[in-house]
Amino acid sequence: MHKTNSKQILVILFLTLTVNFIFAQKKEFRETTVDSLTFANNRKIVNSLNTDGFVKKIFIKEDIQIPYRLLTPKDNSNKQKYPLVITFHNSTRIGNDNENQLEPFAKIWLRPEIYTQYQCYVIAPQFSKRSSNYEKNSDSIPISKPSKDVFALLELIQNVEKEYSNIDTNRIYLIGYSMGGSTAQNLLNMAPDKFAAVVSVAAVPDFSNLKKLSSKNIWLIHGEKDDENPYAGSVELFNKLSSNKKMVFTTLNNLNHNNIIIPFLITEEIPKWLFEKRK
Template sequence: MKFKIILLLVFTIHKAFAQKKEFRETEVDTLTFLNNRKLLNSLNTNAFQKKTFAENEITIPYRFLIPKNNLINQKYPLVITFHNSTRIGNDNENQLEPFAKIWLRDEIYEKFPCYVVAPQFIKRSTNYKINKDGIQVSKPSDEVFALLKLIKALKKGYPNIGKNRIYLIGYSMGGSTAQNLMNLSPDTFAAIVSVASVPDFSNLTKIKEKNIWLIHGKNDDENPYIGSVELYDKLSFNKNLIFTTFNNLNHNNIVIPFLVTDEIPKWLFGKRR
């Protein structure tokens, strides 16, 4: 297993204490790609309970992970993970892609106890179009609006969910969906990790102080890298924004560096609304 990592940090100063831009020279070889995915795929997913949420004519299958021990007098974060377009369906299985499964790793489950929700969409959760500036942007489906009601129901049903620690994470279509939710209801969420996504510019003034981590591969030929660059530029005064560029990675291997580390859980758990 081989990682070649050189970390270069570049701080962009539009104003004092402005956002941070980071470039990584990580290279992922074939063996690393296969081994990291194999590790995640070998995890037993039975701890993720199978549930379904219905709202009017919309049905959302979802999986639900409860924190270890789950002490009633202790508050736990709620992490919501979103799948990419290859996982669309209603089997309530396929949405458990790597960013959902990382929470099952023993060292993560022990060190970062939380509730995890992994919804599955029966059609695209977000749709893309080209805006007047020639940038591909994302727009949420009706299912995303229904998801806000699921989150509300979970907070009511599990009162030890920490309402100031609700986190969003997604890859590709899922990362765009996470951005859609943050724009729709910024007061609900404490932080977002959006990976290889198509941006949402619909509510920039309301997310200008939110905890946002954008991750994108420069060689992405599916969801253009320029979209994340544009979002970063439009949020130039958000001191809570990090933009990580992987100079050597593409759409298909961008998640690999995060599958066997605690970097994402550690970052999320440090954020509050």
């Protein structure tokens, strides 16, 4: 009888560990490298895309003005629902020309194979000043806080939803790089019930609403050699969200802040991951 109980305990322990492994967070390390030729070629492919499909618009609310570009699905039909993607630019794209915010993570949606296979609405707002500001918390870890304009984005998104009733409100996605990755996190913390998933690349983290983020689809991507937005910030966010079984943390061991996006520009990896996610 004692032996039977011991065996039962071992079986239960094994099953528990197996289930926890299967449904736990995913943490991966990639040995990806980017040489100068790959860097130039991947950026050239994306930068050569015609951006005329992104229509120029502007959102105005009291003293806030946010220029933005809007891309509609290739085969837009009122009989079908489409996801909405909001892309956020890095700090080098700050301005009000309604042009410069179309950085690579906005332009990837124009690649012919992506535009055909992953049809969606895309909003690319431009900020005239920093959308996320950085400071250190009590543990001396840099954290990000949203600007006033980021709060206004929620109304901008609502306006676009009203204008295009075939937007799938269960599939609204956020994606950004550097300051834009921080802003994507800020917006998810502000309104976690609004968004289905976020891809945050080389960001400074936002810890302001961790409890609500414990069940959100989050993909953190960071270069281990990033000396601009510290890699340690993403490590800390991943650790703080240890209960989130929908979280993925991808470390690119050999990449830094400036080349971290290059491997994702000519693949479908990010669109595919996003499109599988729903609220």
